[in-house]
Amino acid sequence: MNGHAAFSEVRTASRIARSVAATDTALSRWADARHWFEELGHRYRARVERIPLDALNGWRTRPETGDIAHRSGRFFSVEGLDVHMPASPVARWSQPILNQPEIGILGILVKEFDGVPHCLMQAKFEPGNLNGLQLSPTVQATRSNYTGVHRGRPVPYLEYFADTSSHRVLADVRQSEHGSWFDRKRNRNMVVEVAGEVEVLDGFRWLTLGQLHRLLAVDHVVHGDTRTVLSCLPFAGPGLDTALPPGGDVFRAGLLRSCAGDGGLHGMDDILRWITEARTRTEVSARQIPLHQVRGWRRTAEAISHESGRYFGVIGVDVSAEGREVAQWSQPLIEPYGTGVVAFLVSEIEGVLHVLMHARAEPGFVDTVELAPTLQCVPRNYEHLPAAARPAFMDEVLRARPDQIRFDAELSEEGGRFYHARIRHMIIEADSDLGAGRPDFRWMTLHQLVDLLRHSHYLDIQARSLIACLHSLSGGAQS
Amino acid sequence: MNGHAAFSEVRTASRIARSVAATDTALSRWADARHWFEELGHRYRARVERIPLDALNGWRTRPETGDIAHRSGRFFSVEGLDVHMPASPVARWSQPILNQPEIGILGILVKEFDGVPHCLMQAKFEPGNLNGLQLSPTVQATRSNYTGVHRGRPVPYLEYFADTSSHRVLADVRQSEHGSWFDRKRNRNMVVEVAGEVEVLDGFRWLTLGQLHRLLAVDHVVHGDTRTVLSCLPFAGPGLDTALPPGGDVFRAGLLRSCAGDGGLHGMDDILRWITEARTRTEVSARQIPLHQVRGWRRTAEAISHESGRYFGVIGVDVSAEGREVAQWSQPLIEPYGTGVVAFLVSEIEGVLHVLMHARAEPGFVDTVELAPTLQCVPRNYEHLPAAARPAFMDEVLRARPDQIRFDAELSEEGGRFYHARIRHMIIEADSDLGAGRPDFRWMTLHQLVDLLRHSHYLDIQARSLIACLHSLSGGAQS
Numbered sequence: 001m002n003g004h005a006a007f008s009e010v011r012t013a014s015r016i017a018r019s020v021a022a023t024d025t026a027l028s029r030w031a032d033a034r035h036w037f038e039e040l041g042h043r044y045r046a047r048v049e050r051i052p053l054d055a056l057n058g059w060r061t062r063p064e065t066g067d068i069a070h071r072s073g074r075f076f077s078v079e080g081l082d083v084h085m086p087a088s089p090v091a092r093w094s095q096p097i098l099n100q101p102e103i104g105i106l107g108i109l110v111k112e113f114d115g116v117p118h119c120l121m122q123a124k125f126e127p128g129n130l131n132g133l134q135l136s137p138t139v140q141a142t143r144s145n146y147t148g149v150h151r152g153r154p155v156p157y158l159e160y161f162a163d164t165s166s167h168r169v170l171a172d173v174r175q176s177e178h179g180s181w182f183d184r185k186r187n188r189n190m191v192v193e194v195a196g197e198v199e200v201l202d203g204f205r206w207l208t209l210g211q212l213h214r215l216l217a218v219d220h221v222v223h224g225d226t227r228t229v230l231s232c233l234p235f236a237g238p239g240l241d242t243a244l245p246p247g248g249d250v251f252r253a254g255l256l257r258s259c260a261g262d263g264g265l266h267g268m269d270d271i272l273r274w275i276t277e278a279r280t281r282t283e284v285s286a287r288q289i290p291l292h293q294v295r296g297w298r299r300t301a302e303a304i305s306h307e308s309g310r311y312f313g314v315i316g317v318d319v320s321a322e323g324r325e326v327a328q329w330s331q332p333l334i335e336p337y338g339t340g341v342v343a344f345l346v347s348e349i350e351g352v353l354h355v356l357m358h359a360r361a362e363p364g365f366v367d368t369v370e371l372a373p374t375l376q377c378v379p380r381n382y383e384h385l386p387a388a389a390r391p392a393f394m395d396e397v398l399r400a401r402p403d404q405i406r407f408d409a410e411l412s413e414e415g416g417r418f419y420h421a422r423i424r425h426m427i428i429e430a431d432s433d434l435g436a437g438r439p440d441f442r443w444m445t446l447h448q449l450v451d452l453l454r455h456s457h458y459l460d461i462q463a464r465s466l467i468a469c470l471h472s473l474s475g476g477a478q479s
Numbered sequence: 480m481n482g483h484a485a486f487s488e489v490r491t492a493s494r495i496a497r498s499v500a501a502t503d504t505a506l507s508r509w510a511d512a513r514h515w516f517e518e519l520g521h522r523y524r525a526r527v528e529r530i531p532l533d534a535l536n537g538w539r540t541r542p543e544t545g546d547i548a549h550r551s552g553r554f555f556s557v558e559g560l561d562v563h564m565p566a567s568p569v570a571r572w573s574q575p576i577l578n579q580p581e582i583g584i585l586g587i588l589v590k591e592f593d594g595v596p597h598c599l600m601q602a603k604f605e606p607g608n609l610n611g612l613q614l615s616p617t618v619q620a621t622r623s624n625y626t627g628v629h630r631g632r633p634v635p636y637l638e639y640f641a642d643t644s645s646h647r648v649l650a651d652v653r654q655s656e657h658g659s660w661f662d663r664k665r666n667r668n669m670v671v672e673v674a675g676e677v678e679v680l681d682g683f684r685w686l687t688l689g690q691l692h693r694l695l696a697v698d699h700v701v702h703g704d705t706r707t708v709l710s711c712l713p714f715a716g717p718g719l720d721t722a723l724p725p726g727g728d729v730f731r732a733g734l735l736r737s738c739a740g741d742g743g744l745h746g747m748d749d750i751l752r753w754i755t756e757a758r759t760r761t762e763v764s765a766r767q768i769p770l771h772q773v774r775g776w777r778r779t780a781e782a783i784s785h786e787s788g789r790y791f792g793v794i795g796v797d798v799s800a801e802g803r804e805v806a807q808w809s810q811p812l813i814e815p816y817g818t819g820v821v822a823f824l825v826s827e828i829e830g831v832l833h834v835l836m837h838a839r840a841e842p843g844f845v846d847t848v849e850l851a852p853t854l855q856c857v858p859r860n861y862e863h864l865p866a867a868a869r870p871a872f873m874d875e876v877l878r879a880r881p882d883q884i885r886f887d888a889e890l891s892e893e894g895g896r897f898y899h900a901r902i903r904h905m906i907i908e909a910d911s912d913l914g915a916g917r918p919d920f921r922w923m924t925l926h927q928l929v930d931l932l933r934h935s936h937y938l939d940i941q942a943r944s945l946i947a948c949l950h951s952l953s954g955g956a957q958s
Contacts, residue, residue, distance in 0.1 A: 103759050172752040174759070174846075188759050272933055273651040280582050280653070280667050366845055367653075367935060454751055455934055456846060 012170060012234050019117040019209040020235075020475040027113040033211050037221070040123045040203065041133050046321040048127045052301040053316045056330045066292030066299070068314070068332055075142070076100035076417070078304075078314055078332055080289040081183060083363040087282065089389045094294040096304055096314050097183045097364065098334065098417060100142075103174065106225045107139040107161040107190040110170060111198060111206065118206035120157070120198065121226070126415030127319045128333050130422070134223035134412065135215060138204070156201055160192050168193040171232040174456045175464065176370060178413070179362025181312070181334055183288070186366070186456065187225075189232045213472035217409050220422075224414045224465060231464035232453050235259055235446070235471050251406065251429070254353035255474050261447040262352045268451065274442055275458070278359035279368045286363040303335075310381050312336045315419060335419040338380035339410070342425055342462040343397040344470060345374040346406070347432035347443065354443035355470070356435050358392075360460065370460040371452070374441070392438065400428045407469050423462070425469050446470065491649060491713050495688065498596040499714075499954040502689040506592040512690050516700070519602045519682065520612050525800040527606045531780040532795045536809045545771030545778070547793070547811055554621070555579035555896070557783075557793055557811055559768040560662060562842040566761060568868045573773040575783055575793050576662045576843065577813065577896060579621075582653065585704045586618040586640040586669040589649060590677060590685065597685035599636070599677065600705070605894030606798045607812050609901070613702040613891065614694060617683070635680055639671050647672040650711040653935045654943065655849060657892070658841030660791070660813055662767070665845070665935065666704075668711045692951035696888050699901075703893045703944060710943035711932050714738055714925070714950050730885065730908070733832035734953050740926040741831045747930065753921055754937070757838035758847045765842040782814070789860050791815045794898060814898040817859035818889070821902055821941040822876040823949060824853040825885070826911035826922065833922035834949070835914050837871075839939065849939040850931070853920070871917065879907045886948050902941070904948050925949065 023030045053068065054061070061068050069077035081097040109120040124136040141155045160167060170191040177185040200206065207215075212230065215221045266274075292299075297306050305313040318330040345356040360372035377391045379398065406427045413421035435441040449467055452458040459467070502509045532547065533540070540547050548556035560576040588599040603615040620634045639646060649670040656664040679685065686694075691709065694700045745753070771778075776785050784792040797809040824835040839851035856870045858877065885906045892900035914920040928946055931937040938946070 101764060105759075169752055172755045174755055188755060269933065273648055276651045276653055276667065276935075280584075285580060454748065456755075457936065 015112075015117055016209065016233055016235055018115065020213065020471070021210055022116045022208040023210040023214060023475075025114060025116050025118070025208055027118060028206055028208065028211065030211055030214065033205065033207055034215075036205055037123055037133070037135065037215075041131070044125060044132050044322065046125050046127075046132060046319070049318045050302065051316045051318045051330060053299070053303070053314070053332065054301065055318075056316045056332065057318070058330065059316075059332065065290035067290060074102070075331075078291060079183070080291040080294040081363055082287045082289045082293075084285045085283065085361060085363070088361070089385070094289060094296070095311070096291060096294060096297060098181055098185070099183045099288075100185050102143040104142040104187045105139055105158070105161050105190060106137050106187050106229050107141075107157075107192060108226070108229050109138040109157055109160055109198065110191055110193040111195070112193075113206065116208060117193070118208055119212065120200070120204055121207050121212070122204050124203070124223070125321050126223075127317050127321070127331070128412075128415030128417065128419040128421065130220050130412055130415075130420050134415070135207075135212070135221055135226055136223040137225050137229050140225055140416075156204075160194060161190050164190075164192055167195075170234065171229070173232055173454060175228060175232065175453075175459070175461070176365060176457065177461055179364035179370070179460060181364070181418070183286070183364045184366050185364065187228075189229045191229060191233055210475050213475055216411075216469055216472045217407070219410045220412050222411065222468075224412060224461070227411070227465040227468040228461055230471070231459075231467040235450055235474075250348075251353070252474065254348040254351055255446065255470070257351060258353040258446040259450070259471075259474060262445070263350060264352070264445040264448055265349050265354060265443045268448060271442065271444060271448060275359060275369065275371070278440060282361045282369050284361050284363060284365075284368050310337060317419070333419040334417060334421075336378065336413075336421045338378040340378045340421070340423040341375060341397060342373045342423055342466055343375040343393075344427045344466050345393060345396065345430040345434060346427060346470070347430055347434075349432050349443060352445055354432065354445055355449065356393075356430070356441055357444050357449075357463070359440045359442070362460070365457075365460075367457045371449075371458055371463055372460045373463050373466050376460075376462045392441070393434070396430060396434065397426060397428060400426070400430075404429045406473060409469070411465065423465075425466060427466065427470055427473070494591075494596055495712055495714055497594065498598075498688040499692065499950070500689055501595045501687040502693060502954075504593060504595050504597070504687055506597060507685055507687065507690065509690055509693065512684065512686055513694075515684055516602055516612070516614065516694075520610070523604060523611050523801065525604050525606075525611060525798070528797045529781065530795045530797045530809060532778070532782070532793070532811065533780065534797075534809070535795045535811065536797070538795075538809070538811065544769035546769065553581070554810075557770060558662070559770040559773040560842055561766045561768045561772075563764045564762065564840060564842070567840070568864070573768060573775070574790070575770055575773055575776065577660055577664070578662045578767075579664050581622040583621040583666045584618055584637070584640050584669060585616050585666050585708050586620075586636075586671060587705070587708050588617040588636055588639055588677065589670055589672040590674070591672075592685065595687060596672070597687055598691065599679070599683055600686050600691070601683050603682070603702070604800050606796050606800070606810070607891075607894030607896065607898040607900065609699050609891055609894075609899050613894070614686075614691070614700055614705055615702040616704050616708050619704055619895075635683075639673060640669050643669075643671055646674075649713065650708070652711055652933060654707060654711065654932075654938070654940070655844060655936065656940055658843035658849070658939060660843070660897070662765070662843050663845050664843065666707075668708045670708060670712055689954050692954055695890075695948055695951045696886070698889045699891050701890065703891060703940070706890070706944040706947040707940055709950070710938075710946040714929055714953075729827075730832070731953065733827040733830055734925065734949070736830060737832040737925040738929070738950075738953065741924070742829060743831070743924040743927055744828050744833060744922045747927060750921065750923060750927060754838060754848065754850070757919060761840045761848055763840050763842060763844075763847050789816060796898070812898040813896060813900075815857065815892075815900045817857045819857045819900070819902040820854060820876060820905065821852045821945055822854040822872075822905040822907055823945050824872060824875065824907055824909040824913060825949070826909055826913075828911050828922060831924055833911065833924055834928065835872075835909070835920055836923050836928075836942070838919045838921070841939070844936070844939075846936045850928075850937055850942055851939045852942050852945050855939075855941045871920070872913070875909060875913065876905060876907060879905070879909075883908045885952060888948070890944065902944075904945060906945065906949055906952070
């Protein structure tokens with residue numbers, strides 16, 4: 001890398017750190033920001049009603065396959081997937097899967113006020129949200145959005161992301177979505193900084209990273225798309241000040257050193273080879289099949305669900321909402337059964353915080369394996385199985401002592417495709433001996449994870465969500 | 480990266496440079512090495528006979544699809560692909576495609592003799608080779624090879640790559656294969672260094688990188704798999720001595736500085752964002768279809784070919800060969816029509832050699848776009864088209880003056896799947912203004928390319944082949 005780029009990297013990391021530290025700024029006070037969001041939530045009106053799958057307006061079931069698709073041929077469709085993973089506890093299964101080949105944009109607009117970067121966030125409704133509005137990125141747009149298949153209003157602020165030539169791009173990388181619900185879906189995660197005047201529309205507000213970080217600790221406020229975009233910011237880097245103010249705790253010191261790029265247990269080349277090895281060792285074959293051929297699933301008027309009652313259902317909803325591009329529509333959603341848990345076990349190794357990452361295979365990943373949290377599962381799906389068939393570290397996470405738990409909040413998956421998808425997010429201090437002898441697990445630093453996030457196909461969406469949560473602990477502003 | 484890893488990286492780059500500089504060593508003199516390969520070639524006996532597709536022993540045409548597959552269900556199959564690329568000159572087409580979901584290992588074993596790393600190369604026959612033997616990696620193995628579906632002898636030296644725990648891994652990364660002939664195929668490219676005694680079997684020999692580089696300039700000697708594995712070696716790095724001996728030329732000085740990581744026209748983050756942008760801009764959809772549904776192709780007894788006579792044919796061959804795992808077999812092969820050209824335009828920018836890379840979409844790429852050479856085409860496929868529909872820079876390459884041409888050799892694609900696939904490899908000095916205003920092209924340094932080669936999905940196999948050729952110009956040993 002040339003000198004100019006290296007300088008600019010240092011500068012970005014330290015500016016980001018300023019935004020993390022700021023919970024009160026001249027532009028946006030913390031109490032006001034919180035009040036703004038609560039107030040909007042109280043005022044907001046929307047109706048989401050479950051309706052039969054056959055009653056979805058604009059959608060049809062293709063008679064030859066049973067697939068559910070939009071009549072325009074766009075948006076997404078519900079199809080079938082036949083999966084063969086010889087080494088997994090269940091070696092072969094089939095399931096419904098969302099197919100959405102379009103690459104969407106998830107974009108956060110950033111602007112400095114008084115030297116502190118602020119993010120333009122949107123309080124936005126989605127039909128699957130538990131609580132109406134969530135703090136979403138400035139822009140969530142699919143190709144259908146900007147080619148006008150919606151026949152709704154244009155997406156505000158999209159122009160900053162569609163043509164970045166006169167702005168500063170802080171992050172721009174395609175990242176995977178849920179590999180067990182989507183077939184090879186990716187979104188483009190963008191953070192774009194503007195210098196000029198930006199009009200703030202109704203429902204939008206400039207927030208600092210420090211404010212977003214405090215809101216992350218509140219259940220179901222910060223949207224999943226916001227979390228993945230935040231994780232792609234170049235948080236880590238040599239520009240970080242790792243000196244703690246008096247009274248700073250040891251955990252935070254280890255976290256800052258982990259971000260700054262101090263010594264990792266494994267070098268980056270070793271980690272890349274380990275991923276290559278995991279991808280080669282893991283045999284996954286996933287084949288598209290007609291939805292009516294998925295075995296063990298049945299379709300009633302209300303839902304497509306597994307005969308065991310586990311996993312998830314495909315349901316239909318009819319929506320009337322204020323302030324969205326189209327005010328009335330209906331669509332299928334995936335409704336997960338049971339609350340998920342995603343957890344990072346973290347540990348200090350020689351003064352530097354490490355995260356225990358899991359090389360995990362999912363049928364919808366583009367390249368076999370991505371790095372997932374230490375634990376990522378829906379515990380209730382394993383209750384009927386013997387202990388040996390449970391995911392590694394499930395007991396360590398679910399039985400952690402309160403003094404080990406550094407982060408614990410229930411957050412949602414995006415409500416545009418998933419209905420009331422609750423995921424408990426946990427960050428837990430643990431012993432660094434725990435990963436020993438497990439070839440699918442490896443301790444990594446935050447800087448290494450952020451380095452991998454410059455590329456596609458390395459970190460799954462759950463890991464990215466937890467990275468945003470872990471970064472939120474670096475500001476020391478948790479109240 | 481920690482201090483240890485950084486030190487080891489420096490050491491590897493300088494050891495590789497020693498091997499590049501060495502064309503005569505105590506173990507292996509250049510004249511002997513060349514004689515060894517020629518002698519083996521004269522002695523070698525094999526027979527490759529074209530036979531009708533229906534006469535392939537062990538293979539059958541599936542009646543419901545027309546696909547050609549091995550009766551065991553393994554190896555590979557010939558299927559159909561329906562491609563939609565709205566922005567390309569031909570927006571929609573269908574074609575036969577090879578489907579080989581197994582990830583193979585392409586591995587070169589390395590050992591130091593008298594401080595100079597040597598590569599254990601194999602003079603190996605493949606049925607599609609123009610000239611019998613080619614200098615191949617130590618190991619080329621598919622999963623079928625090591626699970627014994629071949630029912631042949633075990634693959635020699637495979638154990639070094641299957642379990643690397645007691646060896647030093649210099650490279651281990653999954654890279655794409657030909658995206659217009661294979662559906663999302665990847666191979667694992669490995670370079671493993673051993674310290675202990677290694678028995679040298681008949682047909683194998685230790686060669687330095689300097690010797691391999693000289694052989695690269697000879698037509699059809701160094702196998703395509705060797706070239707891709709060589710490209711993944713950490714050639715570049717801060718350990719390189721960029722000081723030239725007296726009389727060293729300016730081109731070589733620029734090349735060494737390009738390897739050492741000196742100033743690039745664009746920073747790495749800019750390049751990654753440019754790739755994200757190209758992948759998002761380019762709409763490619765590729766769908767598997769039955770082979771008998773490909774439009775514009777016809778199957779005769781001898782071949783499946785396009786009605787225009789262009790592109791390629793699918794043919795059958797019957798093979799009797801010495802010294803391969805199985806001495807007699809038959810198989811389908813792809814026979815490209817016309818000699819291909821791949822070329823790098825290179826230019827010095829502030830004393831550092833840059834390569835003009837092309838962000839290219841192919842239907843068989845895992846992630847839409849990879850970086851390809853400046854030019855990659857079969858000129859004869861464009862003769863019938865107007866000049867505007869020809870690939871960019873075709874004229875600059877085909878009409879280059881002799882004094883611009885730094886490398887020019889005709890090399891083959893691998894003979895295990897491709898029959899007499901001739902590709903002219905060229906490296907041509909050009910003006911750095913040439914890329915201006917073309918959003919699909921960008922000037923990059925060798926160090927940036929080598930950095931991307933630590934990851935999958937960035938450089939296509941033709942670019943990797945040319946990178947091996949470009950590295951061969953760094954030693955100054957061309958005679």
